[in-house]
Amino acid sequence: MGKRRRPRIVVVGAGFGGLWAVRTLAFEPVEVLLVDRRNHHTFFPLLYQVAAAEIEPEAIAFPIRGLLRRFPNVAFEMAEVRGIDPAARRLETDGPPIDYDFLILAPGSLAHTFGVPGVAEHAFFLKDLDQAVALRNHILSVFERAAREPDPLRRRRLLTFVIVGGGPTGVEFAGALAELIARPLRRDFPTLDFREVRVLLLEAMAEVLPGLPAVLSAYARERLRHLGVEVRRRAPVAAVGPDRVRLQDGEAIETATVVWTAGVRGHPLGAALGLPLGPGERVPVTPALQVPGHPEIYVVGDLALPEGPGKLPMVAPVAIQQGTLAARNILRALKGRPSLPFRYRDPGTLVTIGRNAAVAHVFGRAFTGFAAWLLWLGVHLIRLIGMRNRLVVLSGWAWDYLFYERVVRLILPSLPVRGK
Amino acid sequence: MGKRRRPRIVVVGAGFGGLWAVRTLAFEPVEVLLVDRRNHHTFFPLLYQVAAAEIEPEAIAFPIRGLLRRFPNVAFEMAEVRGIDPAARRLETDGPPIDYDFLILAPGSLAHTFGVPGVAEHAFFLKDLDQAVALRNHILSVFERAAREPDPLRRRRLLTFVIVGGGPTGVEFAGALAELIARPLRRDFPTLDFREVRVLLLEAMAEVLPGLPAVLSAYARERLRHLGVEVRRRAPVAAVGPDRVRLQDGEAIETATVVWTAGVRGHPLGAALGLPLGPGERVPVTPALQVPGHPEIYVVGDLALPEGPGKLPMVAPVAIQQGTLAARNILRALKGRPSLPFRYRDPGTLVTIGRNAAVAHVFGRAFTGFAAWLLWLGVHLIRLIGMRNRLVVLSGWAWDYLFYERVVRLILPSLPVRGK
Numbered sequence: 001m002g003k004r005r006r007p008r009i010v011v012v013g014a015g016f017g018g019l020w021a022v023r024t025l026a027f028e029p030v031e032v033l034l035v036d037r038r039n040h041h042t043f044f045p046l047l048y049q050v051a052a053a054e055i056e057p058e059a060i061a062f063p064i065r066g067l068l069r070r071f072p073n074v075a076f077e078m079a080e081v082r083g084i085d086p087a088a089r090r091l092e093t094d095g096p097p098i099d100y101d102f103l104i105l106a107p108g109s110l111a112h113t114f115g116v117p118g119v120a121e122h123a124f125f126l127k128d129l130d131q132a133v134a135l136r137n138h139i140l141s142v143f144e145r146a147a148r149e150p151d152p153l154r155r156r157r158l159l160t161f162v163i164v165g166g167g168p169t170g171v172e173f174a175g176a177l178a179e180l181i182a183r184p185l186r187r188d189f190p191t192l193d194f195r196e197v198r199v200l201l202l203e204a205m206a207e208v209l210p211g212l213p214a215v216l217s218a219y220a221r222e223r224l225r226h227l228g229v230e231v232r233r234r235a236p237v238a239a240v241g242p243d244r245v246r247l248q249d250g251e252a253i254e255t256a257t258v259v260w261t262a263g264v265r266g267h268p269l270g271a272a273l274g275l276p277l278g279p280g281e282r283v284p285v286t287p288a289l290q291v292p293g294h295p296e297i298y299v300v301g302d303l304a305l306p307e308g309p310g311k312l313p314m315v316a317p318v319a320i321q322q323g324t325l326a327a328r329n330i331l332r333a334l335k336g337r338p339s340l341p342f343r344y345r346d347p348g349t350l351v352t353i354g355r356n357a358a359v360a361h362v363f364g365r366a367f368t369g370f371a372a373w374l375l376w377l378g379v380h381l382i383r384l385i386g387m388r389n390r391l392v393v394l395s396g397w398a399w400d401y402l403f404y405e406r407v408v409r410l411i412l413p414s415l416p417v418r419g420k
Numbered sequence: 421m422g423k424r425r426r427p428r429i430v431v432v433g434a435g436f437g438g439l440w441a442v443r444t445l446a447f448e449p450v451e452v453l454l455v456d457r458r459n460h461h462t463f464f465p466l467l468y469q470v471a472a473a474e475i476e477p478e479a480i481a482f483p484i485r486g487l488l489r490r491f492p493n494v495a496f497e498m499a500e501v502r503g504i505d506p507a508a509r510r511l512e513t514d515g516p517p518i519d520y521d522f523l524i525l526a527p528g529s530l531a532h533t534f535g536v537p538g539v540a541e542h543a544f545f546l547k548d549l550d551q552a553v554a555l556r557n558h559i560l561s562v563f564e565r566a567a568r569e570p571d572p573l574r575r576r577r578l579l580t581f582v583i584v585g586g587g588p589t590g591v592e593f594a595g596a597l598a599e600l601i602a603r604p605l606r607r608d609f610p611t612l613d614f615r616e617v618r619v620l621l622l623e624a625m626a627e628v629l630p631g632l633p634a635v636l637s638a639y640a641r642e643r644l645r646h647l648g649v650e651v652r653r654r655a656p657v658a659a660v661g662p663d664r665v666r667l668q669d670g671e672a673i674e675t676a677t678v679v680w681t682a683g684v685r686g687h688p689l690g691a692a693l694g695l696p697l698g699p700g701e702r703v704p705v706t707p708a709l710q711v712p713g714h715p716e717i718y719v720v721g722d723l724a725l726p727e728g729p730g731k732l733p734m735v736a737p738v739a740i741q742q743g744t745l746a747a748r749n750i751l752r753a754l755k756g757r758p759s760l761p762f763r764y765r766d767p768g769t770l771v772t773i774g775r776n777a778a779v780a781h782v783f784g785r786a787f788t789g790f791a792a793w794l795l796w797l798g799v800h801l802i803r804l805i806g807m808r809n810r811l812v813v814l815s816g817w818a819w820d821y822l823f824y825e826r827v828v829r830l831i832l833p834s835l836p837v838r839g840k
Contacts, residue, residue, distance in 0.1 A: 039560060039831045056478040056812075063829040065608035075611070078564040078831075095568050130833045140459060144498040148515050188485035191495070388819050388827050392476075392812055399808050407808050409483040411459045411498075413550045413833065 006031045006073075009330060010091065010100035012081050012269070014041045014064045017106035017301030017319035017326075024327035026071035030334070035091070035098065037080040039064055042129055043384050045316060046393070048169060050132040051259075052176035053140065053184075053406040055396040057129045062385040081107075084272045086294050102296050102330045105283070106323060107267035109302035109314055111260055112280065118240035123260035126169055135259065137411045139177070142256050144411075147189055152196075153254070159197045160255040162245050164237050165262035166203030167210070168351045171220050173259065174201045175354040178227035183404040199229045200253065202245075204236035204262070209359070211313070212349060213366045216359040223353040237262070264314055266303040273297070278305040288339035289326045295333070298326035306342055316383075317347050350376045355401060426451045426493075429750060430511065430520035432501050432689070434461045434484045437526035437721030437739035437746075444747035446491035450754070455511070455518065457500040459484055462549055463804050465736060466813070468589060470552040471679075472596035473560065473604075473826040475816040477549045482805040501527075504692045506714050522716050522750045525703075526743060527687035529722035529734060531680055532700065538660035543680035546589055555679065557831045559597070562676050564831075567609055572616075573674070579617045580675040582665050584657050585682035586623030587630070588771045591640050593679065594621045595774035598647035603824040619649045620673065622665075624656035624682070629779070631733070632769060633786045636779040643773040657682070684734055686723040693717070698725040708759035709746045715753070718746035726762055736803075737767050770796045775821060 007030050011018045014036040025032045043060040050057050068074045083092035091098040111127050113119035124135040146158040163174050178199050209217045221231050238248045246252045266282040278284045282305035291297040301319035312318050329339040348362030360372035384390050399405045427450050431438045434456040445452045463480040470477050488494045503512035511518040531547050533539035544555040566578040583594050598619050606614050629637045641651050658668045666672045686702040698704045702725035711717040721739035732738050749759040768782030780792035804810050819825045
């Protein structure tokens with residue numbers, strides 16, 4: 001008799017949910033395969049700083065194989081998952097299929113256009129590193145083009161930046177963009193009249209940072225105004241074109257740059273399960289994070305929609321806690337123990353708005369200003385994976401803070417990347 | 421009467437030649453316009469380390485506008501020069517034309533395929549940052565594909581790397597690639613059999629590093645062999661295909677990766693002058709670096725072929741000294757003084773071959789080993805532009821040296837860039 005085969009757990013997605021699931025399963029008597037179509041983990045919370053030319057994209061990426069070296073029972077495959085056959089317990093990929101005993105799906109989310117015409121074709125997004133780099137290259141390119149543009153109308157259009165969505169990503173990027181323009185680009189382009197530059201933040205609802213205490217939203221809005229950002233509330237977008245964005249009230253804003261941060265939806269892999277999806281194309285799961293009818297399939301992170309009252313935010317702490325719980329529940333199932341339900345321990349919310357300012361909603365307390373900003377810096381530096389990445393990010397922040405300099409003002413790659 | 425217009429000097433290319441020309445013209449009573457199709461200067465000597473996943477591409481790029489801020493009489497335009505009209509003293513660009521009184525052409529060089537079939541379509545190059553990043557992404561991708569490839573022939577093909585050209589770039593990249601494979605990738609891919617990995621360096625001539633003393637060439641060759649590189653001399657390439665390279669003696673080597681460092685030729689802008697070109701499509705110039713018949717046009721760097729005996733290498737020190745001299749000669753002409761002829765002060769040659777080893781030919785002395793390697797490190801760190809770039813590069817080197825780790829093992833951008 002050969003030795004008994006260890007259960008094989010396949011984890012799809014090397015974001016926060018997938019990585020924390022793998023960490024929990026490391027050194028346990030199971031065989032783990034992590035699958036991702038990229039070879040690196042991305043630290044999403046700092047994507048907007050890549051787009052604002054503050055840090056290089058490599059600084060918030062970490063090679064997955066480097067993370068897994070110390071785990072003897074974990075392997076990695078760079079593959080794109082294209083289908084799921086729950087009956088056969090098999091994943092279809094761009095290469096050989098992958099069999100599993102247990103499956104943890106953590107593919108994350110994509111931008112949600114809500115069907116607004118032109119968004120997919122003309123807007124920029126901040127959901128992955130390629131998009132952040134494309135946006136950085138575009139921003140620097142429109143300034144270069146504006147510097148050569150004699151026609152004032154075309155020049156104003158090139159210098160108008162519209163950010164759609166007043167959530168944390170929109171607010172943080174608007175602040176970072178305004179500061180990039182105010183000092184580094186103003187010094188780079190002495191021949192441009194910077195009164196022609198506009199940064200607008202459009203929020204469909206009554207207030208930015210919805211879900212946070214009103215005092216924090218008001219502070220964020222005031223800080224953005226102080227940085228020169230025109231904050232428009234109750235300004236839903238009707239359509240996006242190559243040269244303008246049109247609001248639902250009929251107003252048209254001429255712009256070459258629309259950044260869409262208005263919403264996210266579950267990754268298309270959720271549909272491959274062949275089950276009805278919930279709001280935002282997310283997969284409804286049991287309190288233990290299992291797919292109904294398939295207790296061997298867990299969904300965690302942005303794609304998961306656990307049943308019950310209360311909507312969970314699509315943020316890293318939820319993914320981390322869910323990835324950990326899904327892995328624990330699998331280990332419990334293997335020992336014949338009952339599953340544990342997911343309970344979110346909210347570590348709070350931190351949103352930074354330019355230098356020296358942030359809003360914090362932590363331990364039920366709301367505070368703002370320099371202390372919140374320092375807390376934001378510390379938390380993000382600690383969470384970042386890789387000592388050298390921390391060094392590189394910290395040096396990018398230091399150059400920005402001390403010299404008002406954005407060190408990565410590079411249009412690179414010079415060749416256009418396919419897709420936006 | 422208005423004040424007299426200052427002479428306008430246009431410098432094409434922000435490489436070593438163009439930048440040093442601009443520095444020489446700064447604060448002088450002339451108006452200077454620097455033109456480049458990129459918004460950054462690239463530190464070419466470390467391109468091969470970007471391809472070997474040791475440093476991020478941003479670390480060897482520096483925003484041109486940041487360099488020019490302190491020069492009140494120098495402006496920058498990001499534009500692609502498409503034609504030259506010497507009679508009208510005008511450049512055609514992808515935007516409005518640019519007029520000049522004096523022109524310094526410093527566009528550099530491109531890879532030279534020597535008409536070998538398949539090179540342009542199938543080979544990788546190390547002549548700009550996009551190419552270096554594309555090569556890095558490809559190397560990491562073939563390892564990922566090999567890890568999923570059950571067919572041993574296909575796997576061996578994926579794991580065979582052929583570098584064509586035994587000059588400094590080929591030798592330095594071969595050493596860096598061999599060390600990337602030997603430690604970091606061996607740890608990343610525990611399921612691969614590394615006896616299937618081959619790195620070949622093909623040199624058409626009788627010896628690698630031609631032009632250096634024989635003792636240095638022999639040392640470099642031995643070091644490469646020690647690192648596991650198969651060095652083949654007198655092995656000219658007949659053709660490159662998508663899956664193999666064929667030598668002139670008929671041998672075919674199955675490979676998914678051919679890196680072509682066998683030669684360079686002058687930038688196509690040289691042909692736009694409408695004058696006969698010299699060997700390597702370089703522009704013959706007078707000893708004072710002027711185009712015959714057009715004393716207001718100077719050519720410097722890789723594109724220039726000064727008349728007289730002795731062939732100059734196409735390296736940074738030549739470009740720096742020529743850019744400086746061309747600028748000085750323009751300033752002398754404006755004061756009615758005669759031009760000075762170019763005389764190359766050779767600072768020597770340094771070529772590194774993996775850790776702790778380099779060859780140096782400095783002040784007429786040839787030496788090798790750790791001392792040469794330290795000299796290489798120091799010179800390159802000093803020459804690099806930007807304090808933060810130095811910090812980031814130094815940390816990349818430190819991680820490699822101390823932890824045998826290549827920190828930028830990232831396939832990024834994930835989307836393929838158009839062109840190789």
